[in-house]
Amino acid sequence: MDLLDNPSNLSLRQLRAFWLVAHEGTMTRAAARMHLTISALSMLVRTLEEELGVRLFERTTRRIELTEAGRQFLPTVRDVFFALDSGLQTLQESKRRKSERLSVVTSPLLAASLVPEVIARFREQFPNVTVTLVDAPVDQVVAHVREGKSDFGICTADLASTDLVSQVLYKDTLVLACSPDHPLAERREASWGDLTDQSLILLTSNTGLRRLADQTLGQLTLRLKPAFEVANIQTAVGLVAAGLGVSVLPAYSLSRVDGQRVVSVPLTDPVVTREIVALCTRARPFSMAAEAFLKLFTKYADQTTI
Secondary structure: OHHHHHHHHHOOOHHHHHHHHHOOOOOOHHHHHOOOHHHHHHHHHHHHHHHHOOOOOEEEEEEEEEEEEEEEHEEEEEEEEHHHHHHHHHHHHHHHHHOOEEEEOOHHHHHHOHHHHHHHHHHHOOOOEEEEEEEEHHHHHHHHHHHHOOOOEEEEEOOOOOOEEEEEEEEOOOOOEEEEOOOHOOOOOEEEHHOOOOEEEEEEOOOHHHHHHHHHHOOOOOOOOOOOEEEOHHHHHHHOOOOOOOEEEEEEHHHOOOOOOOEEEEOOOOOOOEEEEEEOOOOOOOOOOHHHHHHHHHHHHHOOOO
């Protein structure tokens, strides 16, 4: 008998009856799990055996055991139900994602530079997913995620977030930012040592970027007194554009800056990078929609960072 010629001969109820009897070892427990009488369950098993043309169980007064044919058939039935469960979960997740809402929290700089384009592209691919954006101070991004105010956050990895699930999206490089008419603007690259004689614009000491810059300068035994210390990267960019000095900034911060006002020069000796990560709680992991969003973020960041 070729079952492929008539696949409707076997039903899921028959296969489930076989699976539960084999798993439970008794008709009584298997019948209870299927909410059937023992006679109805026996009928399902018997008709399955008739369709297959083999005996699947050896029945005794106390217990029911698989025959050799039953043992051979069991992995196939197990795989059928595993595949079915997986398919149903995928369908349910797809249905849920069509009406899903994503709440993203990130720093004001990322919210103004990379994230808007990612949201626009994401909406093109997933028009039924509503995305909301929260731009919060960098030191509040982790708290926002931890307290469940947003589904996930995107920020630099130098924050205290060891209790959260972290996924690295990409590594951003620190660059020298200067005005187009600055002597360093024509250089293919600049070293950290070149900052010695410059009017330096740095962020305040309570920021991760400043700590990273100070750490790098300290390794080179350089102690530089900045001409300006500002709280926001946008302010630093404005001071650089006005020709008031040079700054050390993440490359993505200049991805949308007019090159006629500010140019970037790769910083070497050493090259310093920062990880940009996505964060979520262990109790609220990244959904399929969130994973799709983060994949787009990484792709767009790689295309646009300098």
